[in-house]
Amino acid sequence: MITVLCGGVGAAKLLEGMCAAFPPEEVTAVVNTGDDDVMHGLYVCPDLDTITYTLSDEVDRGQGWGLSDDTTNVMAALERFGGPAWFKLGDRDLATHMYRTGRLRDGVPLSTVTAEVALSFGLGIRLLPMSDQEVRTRIRLADGAGVSGELAFQDYFVRLRHAVPVAEVRFAGAAEALPAPGVLDSIAAADVIVIAPSNPVISIDPILAVPGIAAALRARRDRVVAISPIVAGAALKGPADRLLAELGGDASVVGVAKWHVAHAGTLVIDQLDNALRDAVVSVGLSCAVTGTVMTSVQVAADLARFAVAAGRLAGRV
Amino acid sequence: MITVLCGGVGAAKLLEGMCAAFPPEEVTAVVNTGDDDVMHGLYVCPDLDTITYTLSDEVDRGQGWGLSDDTTNVMAALERFGGPAWFKLGDRDLATHMYRTGRLRDGVPLSTVTAEVALSFGLGIRLLPMSDQEVRTRIRLADGAGVSGELAFQDYFVRLRHAVPVAEVRFAGAAEALPAPGVLDSIAAADVIVIAPSNPVISIDPILAVPGIAAALRARRDRVVAISPIVAGAALKGPADRLLAELGGDASVVGVAKWHVAHAGTLVIDQLDNALRDAVVSVGLSCAVTGTVMTSVQVAADLARFAVAAGRLAGRV
Numbered sequence: 001m002i003t004v005l006c007g008g009v010g011a012a013k014l015l016e017g018m019c020a021a022f023p024p025e026e027v028t029a030v031v032n033t034g035d036d037d038v039m040h041g042l043y044v045c046p047d048l049d050t051i052t053y054t055l056s057d058e059v060d061r062g063q064g065w066g067l068s069d070d071t072t073n074v075m076a077a078l079e080r081f082g083g084p085a086w087f088k089l090g091d092r093d094l095a096t097h098m099y100r101t102g103r104l105r106d107g108v109p110l111s112t113v114t115a116e117v118a119l120s121f122g123l124g125i126r127l128l129p130m131s132d133q134e135v136r137t138r139i140r141l142a143d144g145a146g147v148s149g150e151l152a153f154q155d156y157f158v159r160l161r162h163a164v165p166v167a168e169v170r171f172a173g174a175a176e177a178l179p180a181p182g183v184l185d186s187i188a189a190a191d192v193i194v195i196a197p198s199n200p201v202i203s204i205d206p207i208l209a210v211p212g213i214a215a216a217l218r219a220r221r222d223r224v225v226a227i228s229p230i231v232a233g234a235a236l237k238g239p240a241d242r243l244l245a246e247l248g249g250d251a252s253v254v255g256v257a258k259w260h261v262a263h264a265g266t267l268v269i270d271q272l273d274n275a276l277r278d279a280v281v282s283v284g285l286s287c288a289v290t291g292t293v294m295t296s297v298q299v300a301a302d303l304a305r306f307a308v309a310a311g312r313l314a315g316r317v
Numbered sequence: 318m319i320t321v322l323c324g325g326v327g328a329a330k331l332l333e334g335m336c337a338a339f340p341p342e343e344v345t346a347v348v349n350t351g352d353d354d355v356m357h358g359l360y361v362c363p364d365l366d367t368i369t370y371t372l373s374d375e376v377d378r379g380q381g382w383g384l385s386d387d388t389t390n391v392m393a394a395l396e397r398f399g400g401p402a403w404f405k406l407g408d409r410d411l412a413t414h415m416y417r418t419g420r421l422r423d424g425v426p427l428s429t430v431t432a433e434v435a436l437s438f439g440l441g442i443r444l445l446p447m448s449d450q451e452v453r454t455r456i457r458l459a460d461g462a463g464v465s466g467e468l469a470f471q472d473y474f475v476r477l478r479h480a481v482p483v484a485e486v487r488f489a490g491a492a493e494a495l496p497a498p499g500v501l502d503s504i505a506a507a508d509v510i511v512i513a514p515s516n517p518v519i520s521i522d523p524i525l526a527v528p529g530i531a532a533a534l535r536a537r538r539d540r541v542v543a544i545s546p547i548v549a550g551a552a553l554k555g556p557a558d559r560l561l562a563e564l565g566g567d568a569s570v571v572g573v574a575k576w577h578v579a580h581a582g583t584l585v586i587d588q589l590d591n592a593l594r595d596a597v598v599s600v601g602l603s604c605a606v607t608g609t610v611m612t613s614v615q616v617a618a619d620l621a622r623f624a625v626a627a628g629r630l631a632g633r634v
Contacts, residue, residue: 039419040415040416042357042418071390073390073408074415077409077413080437081416081434083419091388091391095393098357098391099357099395102400117398120397120399121397
């Protein structure tokens with residue numbers, strides 16, 4: 001059994017590789033829900049949906065999220081009312097949010113709804129939200145950003161296109177949240193736990209903020225393998241590099257190593273960062289080098305096999 | 318100033334006539350919201366929307382509600398999740414519900430949101446929900462219907478296509494509701510108050526159940542003109558005839574007269590019911606006869622003029 005801690009697009013690609021390399025029914029994905037938000041009354045789970053749509057091969061490959069060939073009739077009709085229009089949702093995508101919102105209103109927990117949606121999209125893996133309770137990633141911008149007070153995550157990420165300096169990230173509600181059913185068991189029982197190449201600050205940290213999850217990882221630290229989302233000092237997608245630097249870390253594989261050292265025994269880095277191997281090891285974890293830029297499902301499958309092998313090896317030592 | 322108490326399709330047609338016969342800015346519509354419901358998390362106001370879409374000439378004339386030439390991409394995508402699919406909403410229609418739901422979540426009262434939606438659709442009249450609080454029409458079916466317990470209104474009206482005998486109708490939340498801002502003033506200040514040819518049981522009674530509205534009508538009873546939704550013993554649309562009979566009344570203009578006699582001084586009936594004129598008068602209100610079947614905006618305008626004239630006349634006596 002393999003458990004993967006996941007954010008959005010990068011995690012979805014890795015999971016595609018996992019499903020190509022291993023029987024999907026042996027894979028559990030524990031997914032960040034700190035990005036979730038309510039838009040026009042609809043409960044939107046960006047990371048869960050990106051993974052679901054990618055694994056069902058219905059994702060819009062161009063943008064990495066949303067459904068391919070989706071129409072935007074609803075959003076076009078919303079324009080007549082004026083108001084903010086920066087959060088775009090396709091018509092078929094909206095159906096997912098409507099189904100989820102209706103079920104949640106009926107009192108069905110998010111983990112159950114997530115399983116129903118995954119089944120409807122034909123997924124073979126087990127998809128778990130990190131928690132059934134609401135945890136909300138909140139962003140406080142740096143003084144120079146011209147925006148005071150905290151922002152909701154999507155406000156920072158989509159509306160401001162994460163192009164503003166961040167002073168602080170916190171996870172509102174995390175202290176009162178519980179891991180969703182199956183999360184702790186999937187970590188405890190896994191052969192290897194992989195931390196996907198997702199943003200450590202805003203994709204993985206929210207998961208670790210749910211009480212019990214970080215401790216469960218630390219208890220299996222030798223079996224925990226993180227894959228760096230930073231390659232050659234830059235994030236492949238999104239603001240991971242900027243956030244690491246702004247929040248006092250390094251925008252490098254060494255910075256990623258420091259971020260994950262408490263709960264991961266191994267860091268997988270790209271060949272482009274081979275020269276930093278010793279620096280990663282000196283942080284206090286094993287370092288394994290391979291190609292991490294998932295340009296195809298084949299590369300993603302190779303990366304998945306490599307990470308799992310590294311974890312098995314580390315666990316055997 | 319003219320105030321019209323309104324349900325859905327019949328009221329929308331009458332209001333089209335009102336706007337053709339009088340300056341729209343002199344017309345206030347007080348609209349039933351007992352039919353409102355939350356579908357997939359979205360707050361739907363069937364009567365308000367039918368009126369808005371009709372007056373903006375964007376209504377689907379074939380079905381009498383929804384938007385013309387609307388697409389159904391979201392509903393089609395919802396089918397993959399299974400579950401009930403009897404409540405159909407077009408894509409552009411959904412945008413209205415999403416806008417409304419988002420605003421309500423922001424704490425904006427329904428009356429304000431309604432005015433915003435009306436403005437976006439270019440309406441000239443003032444459109445008021447009967448209340449900013451939630452009032453829900455609940456239906457208890459007769460023993461023979463094979464369904465025990467109360468039903469939500471849309472469950473009865475749309476899912477069961479109102480083809481089941483009803484034992485009781487009540488308006489949950491009405492006792493705690495307040496008339497929306499402007500409702501009582503619009504009745505007190507109106508030259509004539511018209512009760513549209515809407516279902517007395519499920520379109521007009523919910524409005525009257527909001528504390529203060531029935532009393533405001535009674536105080537102006539000589540100026541209140543009801544238009545019968547029953548013509549020749551049958552409802553033109555919907556279950557008004559059946560409901561009147563099932564709840565102990567008569568499925569005739571005499572039954573409508575009895576239903577409205579406490580708060581209306583005049584009943585307008587169709588020429589087809591001319592023979593029942595004396596029977597209506599014997600109930601205790603004035604009776605005025607004209608063509609009430611609104612086959613065109615011209616007929617609706619004539620009916621609007623006739624009803625207003627009848628109210629002015631009665632008020633002057």
